[in-house]
Structure formats: C-alpha cells, structure tokens
Amino acid sequence: MRKPADMFDREYEWSALTRFVSDEQPGATLGVVSGRRRQGKTFLLEAICQTAGGFYFGATEAADAESLRRISAALTTHVRPASPFHFHGWAEVIDTLLSLGRDRPVPVVIDEFPYLAKANPELPSIIQEALRPLRAQRTDSRARLVLCGSALSFMGRILSGSAPLRGRAGLELLVRPLDYRLAAEFWGITDPRLALQVNSIVGGTPAYRREFARGDVPAGPDDFDDWVVRTVMNPETPLFREPRYLLAEEPELRDTALYLSVLAAVADGNATRGGIANYLERKAPDIAHPINVLEDVGLLYRDADIFRDNRSTYRILEPLIRFYHAIMRPVWDQLERPGSAPRVWRASRHRYVNNVLGPHFEQTCREWALHHSDLDLFAELPAKVGHGVVHDPTTRKSHEIDVAVVGVAAGGKPPLLAIGEAKWNDVMGEGHIKRLRDIREIISRNGRYDTSRTRLLCFSGAGFNEKACAAAESDDEVILIDLPTLYM
Template sequence: MPLRFIGRHSQLNALQDFYASRTGHLATVRGRRRVGKSTLLLQSLEAGRSAYHQAAQMAPDANFQRFHDDMVEALSAQLTAGTASDIAQAKNWRSLLLALGQAATELQRLTVIIDEFPYLSRSDITLESVLQEALGRIESLGQPLKLVLCGSSISQMEALLQHSSPLYGRSDLNLVLHPLDYLESAEFAPNWTPEQQVHARTVFGGMPRYLNLLEDALSVGENYERLVLNPDGPLHEETTRLLGAELSEPRVYASVLQAISRGNTRAGEIISASGIHPSSLPKYLERLEELALVRRERSANATPAARHLRYGLADPFIASWFRYALPNLSALKIRGATSTWARLIAPTIDSDPHAAPGMFEHISRHWTTLHMDDFWTGEHGEVGRIMQGSGDPAGEIDVASRLGRGQQSSWLLGECKWTAQQQDGSALRQLQQNAGKLLNQERVQQYLLFSRAGFTTPFREQPPASTRLVDLAELYARP
C-alpha cells in the first residue's frame, strides 16, 4: 500500500509560511510514530529548492556520509560548478552546512529536511553545537537556508528547545503533529462501513503509521490479528518499543497504563491497581500526559479549580494493546493469533464501556465540536461530558457544552447509544432526567441523540423540538 498522508491545512500553511519567509533558519517538527510527517514537509516545498534526508541509527561517520551523499544527489544539478564542488568536497558537518548556505544564496532559497534527527544527534554529541555555530554564520550572511529537524521521539525533540540545548532560541517554528481525527483515519480504509470504522478506531487509533498498514479487503479483526496479536506482526512490540524509547522507567509507566486500561479512572483507583506510591503518581501521570498517552478530564459543569479528575488512555492503540494483547501474550506465542479476535475481543468490544461504546462517545463529541455552528453561534465551552461523583455511567451525560456565559448561559447536551436497537423517545427522556439531576434545572438549548442503529421511523420523522438525531452515516459524512 503506498504511503498516504491526510494533513491539517493549518500545519501545512505554517510550513509554507516558514518556507516563504525572509527570516528564520530553523524549524522543528515532532510527531510520535507518525508516518507521513515527511510527506507533509515535502508538500510544502518547491521542486529544485529543497533536499530531504532520512537519518538512520549508524556511526557518526556513516551518518555524515549518508547526509552528504543525499545533498550531492539532490542539489548538484541545480548549482554552479563551484558551489556543487564545495558540497561534494565537504569533509565535515560545518563545511557542508556552510556550503549549503552558499547554495541557498545561489538558488535564492533552500530548505533542507532532516527526518529522525535524534539518530544523528545521539551518535554525535557535538552536532547540535556545530549546527548552532553554522546557523549563526549563515544568518549573519543573510543566506536563505531553512533547516527543518523532525523526529518521532517526542522527548528528544523537546530537548532541542530547552535552555540546555545549543539550539535553544534558534527555532522559528515548532510543530507537533497529533494523531489524525476519526474522519481522517477512515480514509485509510474507505471500503469499511461506519461501524467497522468505529471498531478500527477503537483498536488502532489515529496514528498514520498503523493506519497505513491496514487492508480494508480484510475485516478489522483480521487486521488486528495479523498486525498486533501475531507475535511476528509489525505492531506486536510497538508499545514496548515506545515506552522504552520515551521513558526512563518503562515498567512503572506500563503499570500505570495497565491500571487505567482496566477502567481505573480515579487517582486512588490507579494507585491501588498499579501499586504506585501515592506521592509518585502525579509525576508519572504528568509525563504520560506530555506524551499524549494519558488524558485528564473534568466534568463539563465543574469549576476550573475542581479537584475531582478522571484519567483515561488518550491513545486507543495503546489502550487496546493493554486490554487485549498484554493479558494473552503467552497464549499468543503458543497458539498464534488466528481466531483470537473472535474468541477474546468480539464478545466484549461492543459492551465494554471503555471499548467501542466509549469510542462512539468520543467520536460524537468530536462531531459536535465540528458542527457547533449548526446549533450555536456565540461563545461556548469545550465539548466534554458531565460526570457524577458515584461514577454511574447511566446517570451521566455523554456530550455536554455550556453555551454562553453567566446567568444567561444554557446547555447543549447529548446521549450516545451504542446498541443494536433503534432508539425512540426513551433515550431523550433519560437524557432529560439526567440533566435535571446534574444541572439543577439549568436551561437546555439543544439536545443531541447519537445512535449506532439509527432511530425508529416515527421518532425519526417527528423528532421533538430542539432535538437533533444523528446516526453513524451522518457521523462519517464529510462536513
């Protein structure tokens, strides 16, 4: 399957602005395990005025030689003989970078992309200092060279921006590439139904590297078996590799992630399930949040200072690995992955509130954010949910956003039903009942009902006032 990238226009525009600007020489792009970031970069560049290098884990001399050869191949034909010779004869990073600065002047501008830059900086601890000195000289000469450093290791790319880094303060653009949303993810398997897309989102999430491996001629389960559950599958060790690369204590962090994957959403529950000392948990949770592996959540009707938080796994792929693969590693090595989906995952994926039903709620909230202008054109709060202290899911509100502010504010509320039965007015009555209990009779401006199986004909044809009915087909319709 060819590499595909479905990028966000804001990030592409930011790169284009950096490329076109007369000032600025360094940009960083970081995105965990994100296949496609180089494609995003290359889309923003102009043919003949750019060069790309994919770094590898090699010795310093080999790394330099590979970069040197890529620059010679990409640029020699566009340059005068003298500048091309300077690049070809460069013996070290400094001389090569200065030659690239001269090439930029000759071409009127030049952008050089180094993908997986941490591979280079780890093998040569002097490289960042050399870059800093060379960029200073290039800047003083007014040479229009743009250097773009990108990498999948979040922690190592963030280190480039810290005070201790020689490159601190030199970067003019810093992009973080986040996972694709549910609509972008669906484009990697266009032949799947919306229901299959929800299942795929539940176990694969939105990382393009994973999505790019999918084959939509197969079922979601067959893909998960061959890619993740199969001990020889390309994603079977992905979680272990990720934690080992990003974290100093991967086993401890894995214990926290495993506890949350089992439905322990409060700090006390996580402490009990993981065995972490209470005083240490905030440190681990904070680092996992920085890596976008864990998210914290407040009830939509809570004040910013409210201390009652819940935690969840922000990466569906990581969650599915801890939920389905980790508990069965021994059996998978002995019996293989064939039919594992049918035996272990299919029976619960549609009933476990942290699996497809929870993903359906996340998708519904994202849809609401995209379509908020259909319901309200003024100021509104973030689209979240309203939770109660007891944690009873039946008594909570799946989709909620405060509309307006002060005494004149009202609410948009939604209920999500991931069941095989078509919904009627009972779902709306449940939502209204929960609103009465949790919101102290505050005014509700708009009700939304989301249903996997759709709605009964009478209810669909005559929905109550201020009520919007949304089925799977509408959720996956492009806005």
C-alpha cells in the same frame, strides 16, 4: 508547489510547509516539525525537498562521529563540490547547510533530530549560534532549516522555557493522525459502523494501512472479525508487535514495565489517578511521574471534568496501544502460538466492545460535537467539549455525562450548549432523553452554567426507537445523532 498525487490529504501541513520554505524574505529561518511515529512526516519532508530542490538528511541512532560522516557524504552527493566534505564538527555542518540558501529560498531538513542531539547535547546551542542575528552566514542565506522528530517530549522542550532555540522558530508544525472521518476515507470504508470499528483499533495512522496491513481492508461488516484475526492479532504481521515497538522507541520510557502497567490500568477502565494507583497497588504520588511522562510522549491524555474542578480522567491516545493492553497483552502467550488468534478473539469480543469500542465511540462523539457539528446546532461555536460527573446534592447521587459542550463565557456564567449520552449497542428511547432533562435541571440548580440554551444530544450506534424519534420531531432541543450523521 504541487502536492504529490499519492499523498492523501495533508492539505494543511503541505500548505504550511510550502509557505515556510518558499518565503522570499532575507535571512535563514528555522522550522520545527513533530508528530508521533508513522504519521507520514518523512514523506511530507522528502516530498517538499524534492519539489523545491532542497536537501534532506535522515538521522539514525549513532555515535556523533558516525553521524558527521553520514551527513558529510550526503552533502557531498547533493552539492557535488570539487572535493568531498569531511566535517569535524556540527558548526561546520550547519554553516554549510545555510550556504545552500545563498541564491534562493531552499528547504534544508534534518529528520529524526533527537538522535543527533542525544549523541551531541550541544547541537541545539550550535544551531542557536549559527542563527544569531547579524551573523553573515545567516543574513546572507535564505535557507529554511527544518528540524523534525518523533520524540514529542524532546521536540516540545527544544522551543520552551530557557532552551537555546526558544524564540528562533518561524514554523512549529505538529503532524497529527488523521481524524476519524479522514481515516475512513483513507481506508476506503464507506460503512460507518465498520469504519468506527476499524478506527477503534488502528486510529488514523496512515502507515498502518499501507505498510503494516499491506492494504488489507475489511471487505465489509461481516469481514471485520476475520480482518482482526488475520491482520491485527496475527503474529506474522507487523501490526502484531507494533504496540510494543512504539513504547520501546520512546527515549523517555526507561522503566518500561511501570509504563506498561499504567497503560494497562487505564485500558482496564481505571481512568483516574487514584484508580491507576490502586490497580498498581501503589500510592498516588508514586505514579505521578510515569503519568506525566506518558502525557509528554503523547500516549496518555488528561481529560478535565467539565463539572468538577481538579478532577480528571486519563485516556490512551493511540487506539492500537489501547487495543493491545485491553485485548492482546493479557493473553500474549496464547497469541504467540500460531493459529490461536480466532479462539482468543472470540473470547475477547465482549471485552473489546466494553473496554475499547464503547469508550472510542464516546470520544468520537465528542470530536464530532467539537469539530464536525453544524454551527447552527449550538447557536455559537463550542469553546470546549468534554465529559464529567454531575452530583445531585438532594439525592446524593452522581450522574455521568458522556458529552458536554461549553460555550464562551461573555461576562457571566459560561453557557452549557449541550449535554449528551452515547450508547454503542443500545437502541435509545424516551428514557434516555428524560435522563438528560433531569440532569440538565440538576446542573441548572447547581448554578455554575447557564442552561437556558442547553440542547440534549443522543448518540447511538444501534439507532433510536419510535418514541425517541417522535420526541426529536416535536422538540427542537432534542437531537438524535446516528453513525451516518457522525460520518456525514
């Protein structure tokens, strides 16, 4: 099946869907597609249905009876039977959907499935019964039933544990945001510094360029500040209130004020569980539930410390939400007044660099090491990349490592392939390299990792001085990575 010409990338997702919906094997099958909002899931599924002659139904938040009327009308339009459909229950609906695949493999998509299941919690069990082995309606059909949803916590549960649909799905597809390189290509930005700045605010969500920013892309590095003012912090644009809507649309977030405060704590640099609790003036056990819920809905991510067991930090996954909490939410009343954005942005520029851009640059460096670095760089494929704190028992000091690359343990100590430091605004020099060498020696004495092949990585958004360049030329264990290399 030919992918639509106006669909950017999504080669992997299109290929997975194509294989699933065109599978010639007999018997109806189930697929599950999920992903955060605004990633283009609906575009993908509507396109696959149009290409393969399938049926697409987009659910809305409505009472069960209204949803039955809507899908009755949609199926009547699609099938054009002698008399219109008037379904009285979902068992009839599912059997009719399966009948669409009686003659050939055909995609049958129910989008925003969580809305239907919220109104009728028995719906997953009804689908389970419809797909029961040896049932004629299933064996005589080659319908490829796809359930899609943006509520990540709900979509994760429908196939887990003792859920009715556990073990029934032949496809589990997660539609992720574009990574930082694809996002730069999608936005049409060739300057790597500008690309990272834009990515630190809007991330890789496709809808933010086309629908929300109406195609407004910074004309160049000198236009970045003006772009933020006119596009992100402008009350007239959809991006302005999008972070609030993202939270309101999550069905799991009932006590919105508490979840907002947790996100604000992380955006303010309180990345540990204890730090979040102190920020909220609560005990650590009291915030366990909101943290877990935010993880389930894909807004928070827990990064384990590479060097200390049972220690972790949290980061906000959606860049726009991090920007909102770090920059916009503290001065929301001012921003709502027309014409205030330039003044607010000038006052917030330093905070943006420290609380948004700097951490985003560090995470981008980790993504580069895990997904985009040359395989020859580490001599083997990295198993995990993270960050952590190295404690020196001799001096009783702790040293932060921005990038730590760990390989696969083969019967002994896991190899530490590289450690690195990331600086957005600093020109890095020989002192940064010496610091990494000293930390590598501490790690070696601690004895947890094999450091015999540990390389030293220096990531800089501002470049390197002559001594750092000379050190990299004379010692192949020192690697300098600048912004063009990250986007190469």
